[in-house]
Amino acid sequence: DQQVKQNSPSLSVQEGRISILNCDYTNSMFDYFLWYKKYPAEGPTFLISISSIKDKNEDGRFTVFLNKSAKHLSLHIVPSQPGDSAVYFCAATSYSGTYKYIFGTGTRLKVLA
Amino acid sequence: DTGVSQDPRHKITKRGQNVTFRCDPISEHNRLYWYRQTLGQGPEFLTYFQNEAQLEKSRLLSDRFSAERPKGSFSTLEIQRTEQGDSAMYLCASSIGLAGTDTQYFGPGTRLTVL
Numbered sequence: 001d002q003q004v005k006q007n008s009p010s011l012s013v014q015e016g017r018i019s020i021l022n023c024d025y026t027n028s029m030f031d032y033f034l035w036y037k038k039y040p041a042e043g044p045t046f047l048i049s050i051s052s053i054k055d056k057n058e059d060g061r062f063t064v065f066l067n068k069s070a071k072h073l074s075l076h077i078v079p080s081q082p083g084d085s086a087v088y089f090c091a092a093t094s095y096s097g098t099y100k101y102i103f104g105t106g107t108r109l110k111v112l113a
Numbered sequence: 114d115t116g117v118s119q120d121p122r123h124k125i126t127k128r129g130q131n132v133t134f135r136c137d138p139i140s141e142h143n144r145l146y147w148y149r150q151t152l153g154q155g156p157e158f159l160t161y162f163q164n165e166a167q168l169e170k171s172r173l174l175s176d177r178f179s180a181e182r183p184k185g186s187f188s189t190l191e192i193q194r195t196e197q198g199d200s201a202m203y204l205c206a207s208s209i210g211l212a213g214t215d216t217q218y219f220g221p222g223t224r225l226t227v228l
Contacts, residue, residue, distance in 0.1 A: 039226075051214060103156050105154055
């Protein structure tokens, strides 16, 4: 059972435009969500996170939105840059005594110059 | 560099051999995690330690897999009698935050190829 889903395996965006990456989850116990970026042959790099008590968190060009009723989160990157081209993973965890993350399958973003 | 480090970065082995990977977490982090990532998938949780105690293991971690963190610092992941299905990227992460706000920082991974 895939508790965290990223239904778009790939996305292409023109440089300077907005990139929107989506993530859906099924477990209502999840209360902390994160986005990671991964380049080939490297480990995932933390980008931004959001707690379930918020609906938006912003850090520079990156903004994460959380819609708890829809069990949906999205990552907005604006403006998109060629260096943003990578695979993006969303991850979720719950405050139930476990610290493990559940990851989605990733979305490959390509920013075209 | 004070990030998470993993050694080796690549390992090629023959089916049936044993392999061991090492992870050095960020120095002040008390929790250490192992994940496995296969092609087209996100990282999958294997196990984690708080200090030297192994607190959770996934059912993905068969009896051929064993992990240790003897002094609460570095950790090792051993796979005995490797199978071709063990070929994957093995990722280590570390953290220190409270549950519900804990952010894990990942190392570069060890890519295992079983021939």
